[in-house]
Amino acid sequence: MLGASLRHRSAARRVAAWVLAVAGPALVGLGLLPFRSSIGLAALLFTLLLPVVGVALIGGARPALTAVGVGFVTAAFLFAPPYGSVRIHRQGDLVAVIAFVVVGAAVGILVVNLSGLADEQAALRRLATLAARAASPDEVFAAVTEEVGTLLPADTTRLLRYEPDGTVSSVAGWSRSGAHIPPFGDRKGFGGKSLSTFIWQTGRPARVDSYADASDPVGAAAHEEGLRSSVGTPVIVEGRLWGIVVAASTSDRRLPRCTEARLAAFTVLVATAIANAESRAELAASRARVVAAGDETRRRIERDLHDGTQQRLVSLGLELRAAETMVPAELTELREQLSGATKGLGDVVENLQEISRGIHPAILSKGGLGPAIKTLARRSAVPVQLDLRAERRLPERIEVAAYYIVSEALTNAAKHAHASVVHVDVKAQDAVVRLSIRDDGIGGADPTQGSGLIGLRDRVETVGGRMEIASAAGTGTSLLVTIPINLS
């Protein structure tokens, strides 16, 4: 149940509500006074419901009930004989006025509840939208503490997270005074008389009405902040206790009994946002692992081919040529046969080199990004203008990603764009690799079509990078990629 006391109002609104509660019914009575004989008491009472509803909307239950009271006095004083006194002589008038008080109070409280419910639904909808559009968990956490604080009569709200080392940390906070609620500088132990302990033990909402004798660090911190009455509800993420949402007041006033239930609706959203973020992170990590495993396999196959098969074939070729030199001059046929075999072997070796290069370019593992891109540029079917500032070696997965992006872009420029020149800029400076590949071709490349561009985007994203494509028809295609160099 949503009580009037649960509504948070700004100070100005509160003042306006009280002014309207007192002045509204009185003004209605005075305004209708000239028509007293024609409209009668019932019409006045009906009209008096208007300020009651208005006050309930902006000020909550207490001002609304006050408006009912002022309305009662106004009606009795001005419209029920004897006029000028609160006494009511006629029994019919008395019944009408009592009915007004009952109906007015009921309408006022109903309006307050409905508008509270609407506020709460609006807050939940805002948070759900935030969570659904994949905002970062931190953003959702901050928004949740703010919405909860605004909606409940709390002075501060916090989102606490249970850490694996048996402590809690504060991941977001809000205060009514607007004071910055700092996250705990450190993790705090729990185990004494604190919400963290009770909820950890029961997995259920809990309430603490005084931190004066708190015996654990988290409780002591709450006491130091001046918290008196606090309510916390557990955030359960996929069956495990993740943390708690805490609403607290710094005054003597206890938080209303329905606080637990109202907090619960928000903790579900927090849990959903966390679960979403966790699955997104897991998905990204697993995608990166799949790509890394693929790259590693290709690198290994290339190595094995090169170190094993290729080297052996090359040695065999040398042996054949050595044997050829030993053939007596008169055995022309044998010499020709050996020569043919040597040549055939040479072709096989070349063929294998071609395959190896496609699997993984040797220059990349041996020379790094700079030499590898130069090699790509030299081999490109479309002339390349290269601006290369990438001297140092980078983590392998980043080198591989950058190499494939440039390689694919050059292939596209030659195959689809009918370009006559491609500008390739590669800069590995500070903590970021920037690739820019611009051609002067026909443009119109569509990343949503089954082009290599989708594969490129996947590659870029697995190393945490971003890719922008501009490819309006007739203006060429330009590809901008930034990849953070995360050395860990």
Add this chain to the structure above:
Amino acid sequence: MPIRLLIVDDNAHFLEAARRLLERQGMTVVGVASTTLDALRRAEELRPDVTLVDIELGHESGFDLARRLAEGTEAHRPPVILISAYPEQDLADLIDASPAVGFLAKSGLSGGAIFELVGRTDKG
């Protein structure tokens, strides 16, 4: 006077096959080595006319060895020819940046090719 060669490669098959072929073609293989350290020691001790260095020496880099050989000692700075089972175009930028006098693909290794590379440097 035959050219005196030192061959550095970590592949025993290749060392054997290359030695046999090059000697047939009139070169003298004065020694072989399969690690950087071994190669530097042999070069110092044998004073070859040319050292053939494989670009890959297991975990070591033939480019590094070529650089160290080229820095050499005052008395002896033998020309280095890089060799590899990779074709030259695959590693062209790294080969260009190295102080080696040239590159020979292993499959195209021959006394004539070595002679040509060294002869060219002598003249130039």
